[in-house]
Amino acid sequence: SQTIHQWPATLVQPVGSPLSLECTVEGTSNPNLYWYRQAAGRGLQLLFYSVGIGQISSEVPQNLSASRPQDRQFILSSKKLLLSDSGFYLCAWRVDPSPLHFGNGTRLTVT
Amino acid sequence: DAKTTQPPSMDCAEGRAANLPCNHSTISGNEYVYWYRQIHSQGPQYIIHGLKNNETNEMASLIITEDRKSSTLILPHATLRDTAVYYCIVRTSYDKVIFGPGTSLSVIP
Numbered sequence: 666s667q668t669i670h671q672w673p674a675t676l677v678q679p680v681g682s683p684l685s686l687e688c689t690v691e692g693t694s695n696p697n698l699y700w701y702r703q704a705a706g707r708g709l710q711l712l713f714y715s716v717g718i719g720q721i722s723s724e725v726p727q728n729l730s731a732s733r734p735q736d737r738q739f740i741l742s743s744k745k746l747l748l749s750d751s752g753f754y755l756c757a758w759r760v761d762p763s764p765l766h767f768g769n770g771t772r773l774t775v776t
Numbered sequence: 777d778a779k780t781t782q783p784p785s786m787d788c789a790e791g792r793a794a795n796l797p798c799n800h801s802t803i804s805g806n807e808y809v810y811w812y813r814q815i816h817s818q819g820p821q822y823i824i825h826g827l828k829n830n831e832t833n834e835m836a837s838l839i840i841t842e843d844r845k846s847s848t849l850i851l852p853h854a855t856l857r858d859t860a861v862y863y864c865i866v867r868t869s870y871d872k873v874i875f876g877p878g879t880s881l882s883v884i885p
Contacts, residue, residue: 697871709820709863709875716871724872755819757873764810765873767819 667692671756671768678775684729684743686771688756691737696758698739699765700731703753715739751775780864785880788858794851796879798864801845807867809840811849813860814878820863823849854883 671688678684690696700712711724713731721731728747732740739756756768781799788794800809810825824831824838826847831838837850851858863878 699873701875708877709814711872711874714872722872753817759873761871762808762825762867764822764825765812765820766822770819 667758667766669756669758669766669768671771673771674769675772676774678746678773680748680775681745684741684746684750684773686741686754686756686773688739688741688768689737690758693737693758693760695736696760698733698737699757699759700739700741701755701757703755704749705752709755713741746775748775780866780876782862782864782876782879784877785882787882787884788851788854790856790883790885791853794854794858794881794883796849796851796862796864796881797846798849799846800864800866803844803866805844809838809844809847810865810867811836811838812863812865812875813858814863815857815860820875823862854881856883856885859883 668691698715701709702712703709713721713723715721715733718733718736729743751774754771754773757765759765779802808825808827811823812820813823814820824833824836826838826840839848859882861878861880863875867873
């Protein structure tokens with residue numbers, strides 16, 4: 666069966682520090698991969714999605730970046746975090762036409 | 777890209793059926809309708825999806841109109857644990873999956 670792993674579950678980082686969140690999927694091949702962010706009290710914002718290795722589409726201009734070095738690995742990064750980067754970060758995968766499957770998320774607090 | 781419209785909030789009495797509407801008038805012939813829900817502080821949970829026919833699973837039923845321009849998610853016997861934000865999604869082009877604000881369902885004791 667397919668599983669998605671996302672870590673860490675919680676993270677507290679100072680402003681200006683770097684960020685790396687990792688997401689891996691098991692039990693499927695060539696999935697579409699997604700990064701979403703949810704600020705406190707707000708909706709789900711699509712940040713990046715990828716339909717294949719090395720193929721990244723960015724939805725919102727920001728100081729974040731994403732990479733897909735392997736078929737089932739999706740990484741979200743930042744060189745310098747801002748206070749506004751705080752939020753709940755969710756990784757998800759799907760294989761068309763199946764629905765999205767979400768990880769458990771990472772709660773990031775930038776102080 | 778197909779867009780969806782949902783009421784921002786709804787109330788439902790515990791034990792009664794909750795009927796959540798969604799309009800997707802620009803849906804294309806091969807696009808599925810997906811429903812998810814997000815309980816506070818958790819990641820979204822898949823509920824059900826359909827293309828043309830009505831669908832039912834252990835969680836809910838999905839009724840899609842014949843012209844496919846709208847659908848209704850039915851929770852047959854709502855419980856307090858069904859209080860959540862419900863999202864109706866139609867997959868957009870190039871495999872983007874955009875979530876709108878959804879419907880905040882409150883199940884009242």
